[in-house]
Structures are given as C-alpha cells and as structure tokens.
Amino acid sequence: MKKILFLDLIKMHEPIRQELHDAAIKVIDSGHYIGGEEVKSFEKEMAAWLGVQNLCGVACGTSAIFAVLKGMGIGPGDEVITTVHTAIATAEAVTLTGARVVFCDIASDGFNLDLDEVEKKINSKTKAIIAVHLYGQPVEMDRALAIAKKHKLFLVEDCAQAQGAVYKGKKVGTMGDAGTFSFFPSKNLGGFGDGGAITVKDPAQFRYAKMYSNHGRESKYDHEFEGINSRLDAMQAALLRVCLRKLDEWNIGRRKVASWYDAGLKDLSQVKTPKVLPGSEPVYHLYVITVPDREALMKHLKDNGVETGVHYPCSLNVQPAFAYMKQGKGHFSKAENACEHMLSLPVSPSLSKEEIDYVCETIRKFYM
Template identity: 40%
Template sequence: MVKVPPFDATEQFRQIGDQINQAVAAVLASGQYVGGSNVKEFEQELAAYVGCTDAVACNSGTDALYLALRALGIGAGDEVIVPPFTFFASAEVVSLVGAKPVFVDIEADSFNIDVTKIEAAITDRTKAIMPVHLFGRPANMTAIMAIAKQHNLYVVEDCAQAIGATWNGQQVGSIGDVGCFSFYPTKNLGCCGDGGMLTTSNPDLAQQSRVVKEHGSPKRYYHSTIGINSRMDAVQAAILRVKLPYLDKWNHLRKEAIGRYDQYLKHIDGMITPKHCPGSVWNQYSIRFAHADRDAIQAQIRAQGVITITYYPVPLHLQDAYADLGHKSGDFPVSELVSQQVLSLPMFPEISDEQQQYVVNTLKDALA
C-alpha cells in the first residue's frame, strides 16, 4: 500500500532546507524576533511580486481580512457580500467588525461567487464585495470590479489560496481595493506557522491597517483606536523570503500535476473534474461526484493510504454560528450541492506521477 498525503512539505524542505536553516539561525542570532528588517523586506518583496505599492504583514490571513475591513471603515449596520462556500474566516471577519455577511451563491464549475447574482444582493447597507479566489482559481474580477464601480462598493480580495494567480494577466490581490493573503503551511507560499499579508495601492488603507494591527497605536504607547495584536514574527518572514523566489516554479509544478490528473481521470464516469482557468495556481484539485457517495468513497480510499480532504462539508449559511441570519437548506442550492459532492485530491508541487497514478487507480477501484 502506498501512502499519499493531501499535502507534503518535507520534499520542499529537503530541497531548500539549508537556506531556511541559515535564515532562521540569522534571526535567532540577531535577537530581533518580532518585526525588524526581515518583516519590512518581505513586505517590500511581496508588494513588488503582487504589483501593489504597499504590503502589511500580519499574524494570519484571517487577520489580513479583518484589518482590511477595519481600514475601510466597515462596521455595525454595514453589509459585505461573501460566497457561502468558503472557509469560515471569510464571513467570520465580517461579523467580527460588527457588520453582516450577505451570502451570494457560487458557480458549480468554478466554485467561485456567481457574479450574475451579486447585484440582487446589494442593498443601501452594502459596503463591500469579498470575492474568494477559491482553490487557487481567480474569481471573475472584471465583472466584480464593474459591479463595485457602479454601486460605489469596496472590493476585498480573499487571496488566501491563490498567491500567484492572475486574472487577465493581473495578479490577484492587486485588482480590488485590498488583497488578503495567508501563509499557512498548506498554501502555495507557506511559512512554518501562521502568517498573513494585506496588499493595497492605497497608502491611507495601508497606514490604517498598520495602526490597527499594533493595538491601534500610530506611535508607541499612544492609541488612536481600539486595535489588535497582529504582528508577523521575524522567523516566519525570513522563511517566506527564502521561499518567495521559488513560488512561480512551484506553481508551475502544480500545473503540471494538474495536467496529469486531468489525463488520468478524464474517462471515469460520474466524476466531474475542475474547470480550468489560465490564471489558476491550483492550491487544490477538487473533483465532484455526480452520483457516488462522496463520504463512502473518501473512507474507502483512505483505507488504501490516499488521504483526501473535504473542503467544505457545511456551507457558511448553514453553520450554527449563523443560525441567527435565518437561512435554511435550499437558500443557496449550488453551494449546498457542491458541499456534498466535492473532494480535494492530494496536491503539492512535488507530488510524483507514481503517487498520482496510485490515487487515480484507488479511486477507480472504489467507484467500481
């Protein structure tokens, strides 16, 4: 039996471990563990990569989203449009600033927000649209930006799974008012813990984010607003600086692996492979089962050593935390259908052809 994990960072560390160890050792020797030159230089390097003037390092992708909403002045009485098929943080931060998440269903083939349904959800309380570039596939930013401009709304891009992705040649995170990135270890650019970044070409938004993330303090011990503690530590910044130059190569390797999955899975009945988009960076390769019992298939292939993940088994509008919004089953039928069908196969840059063939053969046996 072959064991194939959903994600494996060990091969990546084997390749560049010496560089990471040297970078971490230098931070430890410096005695400067929070902030400092590594964080500042990583902010500059990431801003240049994304194509923005400013980048603000923080503790997580969740905090980046929170800081974005705070910087935009979104709060009590406001509404933010969010897809219901995404990680909980996308809506959670809306609630944390006192606003209301307003859900808009997704497209079944892209897993991203259905732009044709956005305008119907806009009210006089709507302040922003938060597209999520889910699984590394960019949302339709042309349509989203046009809607936002027409209705005078902000756009906050949730790029947690999509660093390096492009829409019409432009990097995600540079198209809307603010971009928000996660560097959780499973992301295309991952650190060895938690980390996040906010990107923008609006210097006022960048400065407001910096104030909020430092306890609302523009100057030490002087506090202009209620803030949070959301600093990136220097060790994580140093690791990410080592990894950033490899990101495009790793994203290319992901695309090559996707091509192999497509080839091996194309003749399997009852399985829907993900729609391609030229600018995708494939954080996940998520298939759908049109007729088979997804959970039973997942359990069966797990017993054969193939570990898959269900992103996401319960859409946000049906989570207990949002029961007060009064949603029920059937309100967002595409998200509900996809949540019962989708399964993310093992995906990382170094996944081998042999591993992928084993994954696919195990799937075929389970379906048979």
C-alpha cells in the same frame, strides 16, 4: 501499497531545509523577534513579487481581511457580501467589524461566488464585496470589478488560497481595492505557524489598516487610535522570505500535478474535474473533483493508501455559528449540494507523475 499523504510539508520543504534552518538561526541570534529587518524585507520582496506599492505583513489571513475592512471604514450598519462557501474566516472578519455578512451561493459551473446573486443582494447598506479565489481558482474579476464600480462598492480579494493565481495577465490581489493573504502552513505560500499580509490601493486606507494591526501606531508610543496586535513576527517573515523564492516554482509544480489529474481522469464520466475560467491561470491550492458517491470513493482511496480531504463538509449557512441568520439547509442549494459531492485530491509540488497516476488508477478501479 503506496502511501500518498494529502500534503507532505516535510517532503516539500526538503530542498530548502538548510536555507530555512539558516534563516531561523539568524533570527534567534539577532535578538529581534517582533518587526525589524526581516519583516521589512519580506514586505518589500512580496510587494515586488506581487507588483504592488503597499504591502504589510499581519498575524493571519483572518486579521488581514479584518484590517482592510477597518481601513475602508466598514462597521456597524454596513453589509458585506461574500460567498457562503469559504473558510469561516472570511465571514468572521466581517462580523468582527460590526458589519453584517451577507452570503451568496456559488456559481453553477464552479465553486466561486455567483456574481448574479451578488448583484441581487446589493442594497443601500452594502459597502463591500469579498471575492474569494477559492482553491486557487480566480473569480471572474472583470465582472466582479464592473459590479463593484457600478454600485460604488469596495472589492476585497481574499487570496488566502491563491497566491500567484493570475486572471487575464494580472495576479490576484492586485485588481480589487485590497488583497488579503494567509500564510497558514498548508497554503501555497505557507509559513511555519500563522501569518498573513494585506495590500490596499488607497494609501490612506492602507495606512489605517497597517496601523490598526499594530495598536493604532506608526511609532512606538504614539497611538493615534485604538487598534489590535496583529503583526507578522520576524521568525515567520524570515522563513517566508525563503519560501517566497520558491513560490513560482511550487505553483508550476501544482499546475503540473493538476494537468496529470486532468489527463488521468478525463474519460471517467462519474468524475467532474475543476473548470478553469478562460484567461485564468489557477494555482491549485486544492484540486477538487465532484463525484456522485463521495464517501465510498473516499473510503476506497483511503483503503488504498491515498489521503483525501473535503473542503468543506458544509457551507457556512448550516454551521451552528450562523444559526442566528436563520438561513439553514435549502437556502444555498448549489453550495450545499456541492459540499455533499466534492473531494479534494492530494496536491503538492513534491508529488510525482507516478504518484498521481496511482491516484487516478485507484479512482478508475473504483468505477470499473
């Protein structure tokens, strides 16, 4: 029996193992572990890759969102609208500022936020929308930007799962007022621990967010205001520089895997494969299918050596953490329903056609 891991980072890193080792040793031998040349070089290289002026490394994707919201002056009394179907981090970052997170459901034809519902939830307290490019699938940015412009709101792109995804020729993270990134190890650009980055269009907001992430300072003992410690460290930056050079190739590999799944599953009526928005080039952080009998299929795949995942088992409104909102089961029916039927199949640039054919064949046997 074959064994197909959900994500095999060791195998994925194998071709750059020596470069990673060299980069790590260089940092150890440098004696500089916080800030410094590695962080500056990574920021410069990622900004060039993204095509932006302002980019700053931070400690993780959660604090990236938090920092840009702080830079926008968002706080108590404000509301920020985002999807109910995302990692808890997106919502936590809003709550951390003192603002209220307002959830909206997902669209009927995908897993990203329902922009009609976003517009309905805008009121005088609304200050920003966080568009999460979930699973590496871009949000319909033309519409999101039009809504933000019409209502004079900030638009933040949460690109934690979408480094390199493109919408109508533009990379995600470059279209809204700010873009945030996570370098959690499993992400398309993953580090070897926690890490994140921000890009912000407005120079004053960027400066504030960057300073906020480093104790409210630009130079060592001049603290303009109170901030936090949320820096990207030198070791992560050095390792991320190596991975950044591979990112485009890895994303091509992920797209290839997705195309093999698309072809291998297309005539199975029980399996709904990911829908791609016209004009968008997803990067398949996850390849999520929808099936009528998720638990049984998951078990069948496991019994046949295929690891799968569920992203996410429930939408945020039914998490105990948000019980205070009193928006339990039934409030976001599309997301809640999707959570019962979705299944994430293994995606990694290191997976071969033969392995994907095996996964498809195993699913096919289940439905025969």
